Amino acid sequence: MAAELSARADGPAARLPAAPAPPSAFRNFWSSFGEGKGAVLGLAIVAFVALLAIFAPLVAPHSPIEQFRDAVKAPPVWQDGGSWRYVLGTDGVGRDMLSRLIYGARVSLFIGLSVMCVSFVVGVVLGLASAYFGGVVDVLITRLMDRIMSVPDLVLAILAVAVLGPSLVNTIVAVTIVYVPRYVRLVRGSALAELDKDYVMAAKVAGVGPLRLMLSTILPNCLAPLIVQAALGLSDAILEAAALGFLGLGAQPPTPEWGAMLADSREFIRSQPWIVTFPGLAILITVVSINLLGDGLRDAFDPKMRRG
Amino acid sequence: MIRFFLSRLALTIPTFVALTFLTFVAIRLVPGDPVEVRVGEHGISPERLAMFRHQLGLDQPVWRQFTDYGWGLLHGDFGTSLSTSGKVLTEFLTLFPATVELSACAMLFAIVLGIPMGVFAAVKRGTWADQALMGLSVTGYSMPIFWWGLLLIMLVAEQWHLTPVSGRIDLIRFDYDTPTGFMLIDSLLSDEPGAFLDALHHLVLPTIVLGTIPLAVVARMTRSSMLEVLSEDYVRTARAKGLSPFRVVGVHALRNALIPVTTVIGLMIGSLLAGAVLTETIFSWPGVGHYLIEAISRRDYPALQGGIMLVSTVVILVNLLVDVAYGVVNPRIRHGR
Numbered sequence: 017m018a019a020e021l022s023a024r025a026d027g028p029a030a031r032l033p034a035a036p037a038p039p040s041a042f043r044n045f046w047s048s049f050g051e052g053k054g055a056v057l058g059l060a061i062v063a064f065v066a067l068l069a070i071f072a073p074l075v076a077p078h079s080p081i082e083q084f085r086d087a088v089k090a091p092p093v094w095q096d097g098g099s100w101r102y103v104l105g106t107d108g109v110g111r112d113m114l115s116r117l118i119y120g121a122r123v124s125l126f127i128g129l130s131v132m133c134v135s136f137v138v139g140v141v142l143g144l145a146s147a148y149f150g151g152v153v154d155v156l157i158t159r160l161m162d163r164i165m166s167v168p169d170l171v172l173a174i175l176a177v178a179v180l181g182p183s184l185v186n187t188i189v190a191v192t193i194v195y196v197p198r199y200v201r202l203v204r205g206s207a208l209a210e211l212d213k214d215y216v217m218a219a220k221v222a223g224v225g226p227l228r229l230m231l232s233t234i235l236p237n238c239l240a241p242l243i244v245q246a247a248l249g250l251s252d253a254i255l256e257a258a259a260l261g262f263l264g265l266g267a268q269p270p271t272p273e274w275g276a277m278l279a280d281s282r283e284f285i286r287s288q289p290w291i292v293t294f295p296g297l298a299i300l301i302t303v304v305s306i307n308l309l310g311d312g313l314r315d316a317f318d319p320k321m322r323r324g
Numbered sequence: 325m326i327r328f329f330l331s332r333l334a335l336t337i338p339t340f341v342a343l344t345f346l347t348f349v350a351i352r353l354v355p356g357d358p359v360e361v362r363v364g365e366h367g368i369s370p371e372r373l374a375m376f377r378h379q380l381g382l383d384q385p386v387w388r389q390f391t392d393y394g395w396g397l398l399h400g401d402f403g404t405s406l407s408t409s410g411k412v413l414t415e416f417l418t419l420f421p422a423t424v425e426l427s428a429c430a431m432l433f434a435i436v437l438g439i440p441m442g443v444f445a446a447v448k449r450g451t452w453a454d455q456a457l458m459g460l461s462v463t464g465y466s467m468p469i470f471w472w473g474l475l476l477i478m479l480v481a482e483q484w485h486l487t488p489v490s491g492r493i494d495l496i497r498f499d500y501d502t503p504t505g506f507m508l509i510d511s512l513l514s515d516e517p518g519a520f521l522d523a524l525h526h527l528v529l530p531t532i533v534l535g536t537i538p539l540a541v542v543a544r545m546t547r548s549s550m551l552e553v554l555s556e557d558y559v560r561t562a563r564a565k566g567l568s569p570f571r572v573v574g575v576h577a578l579r580n581a582l583i584p585v586t587t588v589i590g591l592m593i594g595s596l597l598a599g600a601v602l603t604e605t606i607f608s609w610p611g612v613g614h615y616l617i618e619a620i621s622r623r624d625y626p627a628l629q630g631g632i633m634l635v636s637t638v639v640i641l642v643n644l645l646v647d648v649a650y651g652v653v654n655p656r657i658r659h660g661r
């Protein structure tokens with residue numbers, strides 16, 4: 017894709033040697049992003065997991081909740097007694113591991129993306145309001161966020177779930193509460209830095225209203241760190257939700273959530289290790305690739321780090 | 325200096341008030357009648373219900389309940405557990421050393437391994453060794469530690485029989501007083517031979533599990549901070565003077581590179597306690613994280629409420645200490661603003 021893009025952009029420039037067009041912002045970004053091999057690998061794996069999640073019903077060999085009573089705790093195909101029918105084996109009640117993992121990608125990505133979108137929007141609104149209005153509004157918002165951040169993240173999520181009751185939706189709510197302050201702080205910080213700049217003054221003088229000033233003048237200039245935060249926040253949210261699932265406080269059975277799949281897997285440690293191994297591996301691979309992607313985004317956005 | 329300390333201390337007061345409010349409201353939002361939840365009787369007679377309501381202070385107006393709760397907290401009354409009828413504060417204090425011991429070992433593990441790893445990666449920048457170390461670091465940073473714990477139990481404890489599966493010490497073999505609550509210290513004080521080694525043996529896996537994410541963070545931070553410092557003029561000067569590379573990196577550069585690393589270490593203490601909840605659950609480690617999870621599964625809300633208050637108090641106080649420590653080391657923070 018990189019080669020294709022550069023070929024297209026190079027075409028006209030080659031014919032007009034006198035005035036080479038400056039590389040577009042996207043191309044510039046893409047070429048720095050592509051420099052990190054880890055980032056590209058991360059992107060590839062994330063895309064693969066996302067495709068699996070979207071097309072889960074087409075890809076998965078079985079239903080994620082159907083119990084095959086004749087094949088309880090069947091080992092994966094490469095072990096003695098394994099069969100191609102259940103490639104990664106079955107769990108304690110005979111559900112196909114592979115299918116549960118594929119559907120689990122849906123659940124985890126859904127939780128992660130929901131948390132990301134909600135905290136992004138809430139963070140932008142509160143952060144901009146805090147930076148723009150200042151005074152009491154600013155004090156109230158920043159103090160509240162500081163308070164939330166003073167409670168250890170998982171403990172806060174546990175408290176929230178204990179109050180709301182364990183479920184998939186409440187997992188999203190709990191994890192969002194934990195992560196919103198990071199977005200608010202980030203938006204507030206970068207918006208404050210932008211507010212002092214001349215172009216903002218110019219826009220104000222030109223009579224731009226507050227809403228437009230915030231959303232279309234200032235916000236685009238704060239986006240780079242926000243996008244990086246969103247990418248890294250996605251992996252944190254997935255991990256946090258899986259931890260809640262593991263503690264039995266997240267998605268409830270029979271939802272094929274990766275963390276919840278590990279919740280009562282302890283009894284299989286001795287005899288059926290695959291039941292313990294695969295869900296965690298799925299979490300690890302997904303989170304590592306999202307983090308690689310996020311690191312790549314950060315390096316690409318941050319000119320200081322570029323070729324540093 | 326004292327003024328600086330007092331002003332930072334004063335800043336924590338609204339935090340405590342907000343925290344008290346948060347836990348108070350949260351526990352009241354729990355579905356179900358608190359009396360039924362507490363007394364555990366369904367369909368009790370109205371007279372008994374009124375009696376219990378009065379006993380628990382639930383017939384008072386809400387603001388009064390809140391002030392009573394806050395007043396209790398100020399007097400060290402963090403509530404009474406439903407399942408054990410013990411004071412939450414007492415139970416917490418008995419379990420707290422176990423968590424501190426585990427967290428301290430995990431932090432030590434992260435620092436002792438992470439700093440050399442980061443320095444090595446920075447010095448060998450761009451080589452395969454650097455890339456391998458940083459790859460490991462991303463993996464460690466992304467680790468679902470509850471799974472990591474299960475995996476290590478499966479391999480190290482169950483298959484290779486190298487370490488015990490859970491707990492702090494072999495309770496069948498060793499039985500002695502625990503005056504401090506820190507197993508490593510108590511086992512040394514006792515006359516039981518081998519107790520110290522056994523306690524150490526029990527600590528290995530939980531330490532690795534809880535220390536993995538801090539290790540990754542410390543290694544990464546040390547590397548990037550080291551890279552920055554290595555390009556400074558004074559490092560070049562030191563090299564030009566003909567100092568040995570070991571001295572340049574190990575003394576001149578490392579000292580300055582460690583400043584941001586210590587900041588990160590200070591900030592990690594809160595997340596370490598959160599990680600302890602998971603680690604203690606996996607290894608049946610009798611600490612405060614285990615206590616919180618037990619409280620939830622027993623629907624013991626007063627214990628949960630008090631436990632969360634106490635855990636957060638510890639984090640706030642530790643952050644205060646870290647903050648003040650910076651002020652001591654760096655006068656610019658003290659006099660800034």
